[in-house]
Amino acid sequence: MENVMIFDHPLIQHKISILRNKNTGTNEFRALIEEIAMLMGYEALRDLPVEDVTVETPIETCETPMIAGRKLAVVPILRAGLGMVNGILALVPSAKVGHIGLYRDEVTHEPHEYYCKLPNPIEQRTIIVTDPMLATGGSGVAAVDFIKEHGGKRIKFMSIIAAPEGLKRLHEAHPDVQIYIGHLDRCLNENAYICPGLGDAGDRIFGTK
Numbered sequence: 001m002e003n004v005m006i007f008d009h010p011l012i013q014h015k016i017s018i019l020r021n022k023n024t025g026t027n028e029f030r031a032l033i034e035e036i037a038m039l040m041g042y043e044a045l046r047d048l049p050v051e052d053v054t055v056e057t058p059i060e061t062c063e064t065p066m067i068a069g070r071k072l073a074v075v076p077i078l079r080a081g082l083g084m085v086n087g088i089l090a091l092v093p094s095a096k097v098g099h100i101g102l103y104r105d106e107v108t109h110e111p112h113e114y115y116c117k118l119p120n121p122i123e124q125r126t127i128i129v130t131d132p133m134l135a136t137g138g139s140g141v142a143a144v145d146f147i148k149e150h151g152g153k154r155i156k157f158m159s160i161i162a163a164p165e166g167l168k169r170l171h172e173a174h175p176d177v178q179i180y181i182g183h184l185d186r187c188l189n190e191n192a193y194i195c196p197g198l199g200d201a202g203d204r205i206f207g208t209k
């Protein structure tokens with residue numbers, strides 16, 4: 001699938017396996033989510049724009065590329081996406097951070113928006129949307145719809161675990177969005193949870209269960 005990258009790096013797979021374990025506690029879970037986001041971000045930011053700056057080395061003056069951090073925005077989908085933000089900021093500390101608050105209705109599984117604040121203007125920025133779980137894809141599609149309505153153009157979407165249903169839905173709704181997935185799982189269950197998945201990512205990151 002064009003614009004879809006599914007990671008097969010052993011470090012990412014190893015860390016995802018620890019996340020899946022129901023006995024992994026909140027501290028370790030949170031740290032792993034951040035580490036995986038950083039590893040995925042390293043690859044997802046491969047095409048980040050750079051600008052030449054003048055630097056004096058001990059030998060001579062040269063023109064050398066640096067990342068224009070102000071051109072990146074990280075936009076987590078609350079709550080669980082928040083857990084990935086510091087992993088990206090460790091790579092690009094000067095990136096701006098927006099927030100989109102969405103929760104899934106427990107019965108219909110439809111996303112409901114409760115908060116949105118994006119860096120302004122957003123048009124010129126590369127935007128990385130983070131959410132560890134891409135299940136039905138409803139939240140991902142709604143978040144990207146929203147960012148596009150606000151003028152966002154260069155959008156990347158990063159999820160640690162995806163169900164085939166959610167990946168297909170997001171890719172079909174937004175084929176221009178570059179999607180990065182840590183692992184593609186088997187399917188959704190009757191409650192729209194990912195199988196085998198890792199349970200409720202937000203609850204596990206914030207210890208709310």
Ligand SMILES: O=P(O)(O)OC[C@H]1O[C@H](OP(=O)(O)OP(=O)(O)O)[C@H](O)[C@@H]1O
Nearest residue numbers: 078079080103104135136137138139202
């Ligand atoms: O692809 P979907 O079917 O839309 O499901 C995925 C969404 O569900 C979870 O959020 P949740 O509603 O549990 O909110 P939370 O992050 O606050 O726990 C998850 O973090 C995604 O945002």
Ligand SMILES: O=c1cc[nH]c(=O)[nH]1
Nearest residue numbers: 135193194199200201
């Ligand atoms: O498996 C799932 C599906 C949606 N949200 C989660 O946190 N986990």
Ligand SMILES: [Mg+2]
Nearest residue numbers: 200201202203
């Ligand atoms: Mg949740």
